[in-house]
Amino acid sequence: KAQQYGVTPQSVDFNDWYNEVVKKADLADNSPVAGAMVVKPYGSALWENIVRWLDTRFKATGHESLIFPTLIPMGFITKEADHVEGFAPELFTVSKIGTEELSEPYVLRPTSETIIGHMWAGWLNSYRDLPFLHYQWGSVFRAELRTKAFLRTSEFYWHEGHTAHADEAEARAEVRQQLDLYHEFCRNVLALPVVRGEKTASERFAGAVATYSIEGMMRDGKALQSGTSHYLGQNFSRAFDVKFQTREQREEYAHTTSWAISSRIIGAIIMTHGDDFGLIMPPNIAPIQVVVIPVGRKDNFDEMVAEGERLAAELRAQGLSVRVDKRDGVTNGFKYNDWELKGVPVRIELGPRDLEAGVVVVKNRNSEEKETLAREEAVSGMRARLDGIQAWLLERATSFMLDNTVTVDTYQEFQAAIEAGKWVRAFHCGDPESEKQIKDDTKATIRNIPLDDAEFFAEREEGGVCVHTGKPAAYGKRVIFGRQY
Amino acid sequence: KAQQYGVTPQSVDFNDWYNEVVKKADLADNSPVAGAMVVKPYGSALWENIVRWLDTRFKATGHESLIFPTLIPMGFITKEADHVEGFAPELFTVSKIGTEELSEPYVLRPTSETIIGHMWAGWLNSYRDLPFLHYQWGSVFRAELRTKAFLRTSEFYWHEGHTAHADEAEARAEVRQQLDLYHEFCRNVLALPVVRGEKTASERFAGAVATYSIEGMMRDGKALQSGTSHYLGQNFSRAFDVKFQTREQREEYAHTTSWAISSRIIGAIIMTHGDDFGLIMPPNIAPIQVVVIPVGRKDNFDEMVAEGERLAAELRAQGLSVRVDKRDGVTNGFKYNDWELKGVPVRIELGPRDLEAGVVVVKNRNSEEKETLAREEAVSGMRARLDGIQAWLLERATSFMLDNTVTVDTYQEFQAAIEAGKWVRAFHCGDPESEKQIKDDTKATIRNIPLDDAEFFAEREEGGVCVHTGKPAAYGKRVIFGRQY
Ligand SMILES: [Zn+2]
Numbered sequence A, B: 001k002a003q004q005y006g007v008t009p010q011s012v013d014f015n016d017w018y019n020e021v022v023k024k025a026d027l028a029d030n031s032p033v034a035g036a037m038v039v040k041p042y043g044s045a046l047w048e049n050i051v052r053w054l055d056t057r058f059k060a061t062g063h064e065s066l067i068f069p070t071l072i073p074m075g076f077i078t079k080e081a082d083h084v085e086g087f088a089p090e091l092f093t094v095s096k097i098g099t100e101e102l103s104e105p106y107v108l109r110p111t112s113e114t115i116i117g118h119m120w121a122g123w124l125n126s127y128r129d130l131p132f133l134h135y136q137w138g139s140v141f142r143a144e145l146r147t148k149a150f151l152r153t154s155e156f157y158w159h160e161g162h163t164a165h166a167d168e169a170e171a172r173a174e175v176r177q178q179l180d181l182y183h184e185f186c187r188n189v190l191a192l193p194v195v196r197g198e199k200t201a202s203e204r205f206a207g208a209v210a211t212y213s214i215e216g217m218m219r220d221g222k223a224l225q226s227g228t229s230h231y232l233g234q235n236f237s238r239a240f241d242v243k244f245q246t247r248e249q250r251e252e253y254a255h256t257t258s259w260a261i262s263s264r265i266i267g268a269i270i271m272t273h274g275d276d277f278g279l280i281m282p283p284n285i286a287p288i289q290v291v292v293i294p295v296g297r298k299d300n301f302d303e304m305v306a307e308g309e310r311l312a313a314e315l316r317a318q319g320l321s322v323r324v325d326k327r328d329g330v331t332n333g334f335k336y337n338d339w340e341l342k343g344v345p346v347r348i349e350l351g352p353r354d355l356e357a358g359v360v361v362v363k364n365r366n367s368e369e370k371e372t373l374a375r376e377e378a379v380s381g382m383r384a385r386l387d388g389i390q391a392w393l394l395e396r397a398t399s400f401m402l403d404n405t406v407t408v409d410t411y412q413e414f415q416a417a418i419e420a421g422k423w424v425r426a427f428h429c430g431d432p433e434s435e436k437q438i439k440d441d442t443k444a445t446i447r448n449i450p451l452d453d454a455e456f457f458a459e460r461e462e463g464g465v466c467v468h469t470g471k472p473a474a475y476g477k478r479v480i481f482g483r484q485y
């Protein structure tokens, strides 16, 4: 169905489109390990850019990285009651080391609150030791039946932030700070408009007092939870005895938080920005921002490559990431399609006649037009061009999200809108049974209770009745419903 | 035995000294997981600097990062006969996912040649696809009975490079290139003199055709293998069917390599440079290169801290990593000891009277003297001062290694030298049985057959007889024997 170098159009089959883009753009491949993927060089370069940006910001706000073991004693997981209930069905169990069968098995971490709580208990004495502002980069393990690269894999990659504070207010401020950082990162770096909000009780992280998320809309209308920040109260502190002496010499349990963005975010980039030609990489995170394609014939190809390298060097001097495509066994058409599929924001074609005329041909990934520009103009204007593409992506994604979000007050409208693949803004009574019924009826859930409606949704109503039960609305505002990944 | 803030002297008990330094300098802590450690912020910051330097160089030489699964199907490990024999006793087995008992268990990777070979088989078609220049950062798992932070832990951290080439010559050039890179890194960045050489057959990596190592001498005279680079021939290619069509349309198996430096290298830094006061961090890798200690009294402490921050800002503008110690609950003496123990290369003390006089007190970690310098002089001379400490460390370590290496021709001298904690340069016949007997007698092994004797050992002899068996010498040169970590 797909052409050799193309992909199935989004409108024909969004799922096929996604899987083909992931493979053909060389982001990831299937692995021989149940539910796990192999991240290939282009995907790994993208992930490294994501890691670098976030890591720099974590450090700038006083957070310190640590490395905790991948294994966790099974007994730790069962100490926090909600936590074990949430994770038990997904655990990988290590039962043997060398030839020794373990009487106390380990699990591969599904997340590290428990072992970090255990270590903190040993490190924490006085209020003077707080806050602990810790994080680690690594992988975690949660069994998945239906695998999809980046979105649902049994091993995935993330940072997990873990902080401990002397009081609730400071802990909650940390939770919000990290949520806001994620929002800024998505918006300014990935060109992803995301709605910040609190999760309802039934969607909370296993063991949390409050869970906040950022939610983005994919081009099929489904929501993707793209990051979370949790206030854990004293739940894990009590379970792991993370206590300290206060300034007033009392003993108290620490207030803890955790927060994460995972390799899922790559799925969000793909499904928010991609089109029928493949990926579109936001310039601010793109592993390759500009590709230079020397289009010579046999007798002058080497010369054009050398010229391409000179052009690339000038662009690199501006801090840009540039690739010169020197492959000689493939056609120019193949190269164009290949880099479009990989979503490189700008392509420069460099031919012998252009070279003589002092011009180059420039094409933005988000346009179908080619421009012929003076070489100097192409170079000096490149940063602004990339900024333009970045802004265009955010604008397009924001419009798409707003165009596909409807405000409804009846359950009939609600069902029709969800069925049409839209997000719905509606009042809800707060009853978990009603949430469950809605999910059974429509596969939609409350994505979150937006913290700042005004960012996207101008009108504001204080009251109302539940779109489902007709009971008085909870939360004091409309919540966002949608189907989700 | 140790003072509250000090450590057991090296001469009293080198092992206790090591363990206390690791804990008190906040590099790592024990974990509740058998044989695994927790790397704390100071250790993690050091590791991140190591990762960044190496990663930049890998990329600069055309290598691409990938992310392979942590789990490997058990059946993969058994495909390469020597490989399984080498690793079977150390494997962690995953036998259950969720509630499902696995009929085909997985192991936690002890190294990734097998799964990478499997993936390569799917990616490789033509000689045009080669070389594959791949690497990944991550952790690996090998059961350890006697754990020692950084040196022997059941989970440790590393990069593993894996490359595939069309012919043996190119593969062997890669093996040497990476070995030389490790040598350069140790020497110029970590101030570690290391001897490059080939391992004897009995010390080869499980499945390799040739293994090369860099070996450093710790301050107790033992050797630490600090990095390895392997030529794997076609062993793994055959086992995993990694073949390609040559330019001449024949089918051939790829020639592969692998290479690694692990978190062990942190053990080498500690044991090569440390002294009775604790660590000495080589300036070129130190997480904190300069610590500024405001030494005010209650009434002017804040002012001194502000002044310390100004001084730090000027040093940071030179690209230096600077910490201002603002703790107010501890004495200056405690702070001095604490930063000496952590091995920060330069300390600046900033007192109110000094401030008025326009001077600061500067102390190098490798000296017992304090210098009073004009503030500007301290700032403008800091980079040169750090370079001086870096050079001093390499010089000291090199002298120590040479002073503790002896050239012998009789087995009696050999045994005495090894017993005295030295390295021995001697001829050997190449018989593995003799190597084993020597190890049983003395606990010493052939560390390697130096590639470039002249770097450290000027005299060169072509022939000789085995120090153990009296048979004709193999290898055409003396080899290095020593006890090892
Ligand atoms: Zn309701």
Ligand SMILES: [Zn+2]
Pocket (backbone or CB within 6 Å): B428, B429, B430, B431, B434, B435, B466, B467, B468, B469, B470, B471
């Ligand atoms: Zn011999």
